[in-house]
């Protein structure tokens with residue numbers, strides 16, 4: 303079974319919590335804070351795998367959840383980082399956000415890609431000792447890990463894509479020009495899954511050819527095997543349309559040519575407009591003055607396509623065809639790589655969080671407790687040891703209207719404010 307599109311769920315690990323702890327040593331009466339930080343949660347990382355050509359493995363496993371970070375401990379011990387999960391996909395897999403349908407990443411090179419970052423570990427109280435706060439009794443919790451639903455879609459990477467009706471001889475041609483051994487048989491729809499072959503045309507020269515199932519009239523409406531598999535030739539720089547010239551199926555070559563053009567058009571105008579060469583196959587079965595071939599040539603000529611009579615049996619015309627493919631490829635742009643359609647901000651799971659959503663309530667002891675996702679994210683990013691970072695924190699609270707909100711709630715100079723596990727005195 304061939305699977306080239308599938309939905310999966312991924313979740314990065316949460317960060318571990320920071321520890322609240324104080325040094326206790328034999329002769330040290332009162333030690334300073336020594337609570338260690340939480341470890342970071344494991345990431346979800348995609349990597350390409352040369353060995354596979356299908357997303358079949360995802361049929362059995364569709365949920366990937368990375369390990370959380372360990373909690374910090376006393377004696378400044380850092381929590382263990384959660385292990386990353388590495389998901390291997392065939393080269394040419396496109397990762398989309400299932401909700402928006404937007405492309406997050408085209409896995410067509412060998413670079414690993416982190417799709418969900420693990421949550422940062424929270425800081426232990428060792429970070430929070432200041433001249434005025436010698437005994438910090440707080441630490442920060444780890445941030446949650448990102449989670450997403452993704453659609454993985456395989457679009458094979460090839461220079462040349464074969465298209466044609468069933469039994470036109472597409473697989474026979476791939477077998478004739480490469481080491482690939484796709485199944486060849488008389489009956490229609492022999493090929494059920496796409497395959498690739500490398501065509502060597504000389505030392506260090508060559509190109510990749512993709513063979514896909516046959517297309518029939520009405521494929522866009524689901525006839526035959528439908529037309530979704532055309533996605534595997536969408537990146538191709540050149541289409542090689544294989545037409546059966548023998549007349550054995552009781553149709554003319556021109557009719558067959560039109561049928562395929564029409565179906566390509568219905569799938570994507572862009573694909574239909576891709577440079578194209580026509581291979582008039584099975585020419586071992588006809589006479590040189592064959593009318594069927596002559597009218598196909600006239601039709602193709604008018605559209606600017608070259609026709610090469612070939613036979614995969616006698617190998618007639620194959621060399622000339624490969625030379626022309628190579629010549630045209632040299633003038634064409636490289637294989638399409640799809641740009642990401644999302645920004646990092648789009649992909650934040652805390653995306654919709656706004657400062658306006660911050661809520662303030664009074665704790666029994668009188669402290670003003672602020673909660674909200676936006677604030678949680680902000681707090682997670684601040685390094686309280688660093689002056690600039692602190693200034694950024696203050697500015698963000700101001701700009702986000704949190705300070706005004708606190709005032710409106712009755713907070714005055716000297717009152718205690720709590721934001722997640724951070725606590726400070728309000729200074730107006």
Ligand SMILES: Nc1nc2c(ncn2[C@@H]2O[C@H](COP(=O)(O)OP(=O)(O)OP(=O)(O)O)[C@@H](O)[C@H]2O)c(=O)[nH]1
Pocket residue numbers: 466467468469470471472473474475485486487488489490491492493494514515516517583584585586587612613614615616
């Ligand atoms: N006489 C002759 N027969 C050929 C030639 N090329 C292919 N055939 C025959 O045509 C039939 C179909 O060939 P395939 O290569 O399986 O055709 P296909 O286009 O891949 O077909 P699907 O996978 O079903 O879409 C087989 O019986 C081949 O032996 C040729 O050049 N001459």
Ligand SMILES: [Mg+2]
Pocket residue numbers: 472473474484485486492493513514515516
């Ligand atoms: Mg085939």
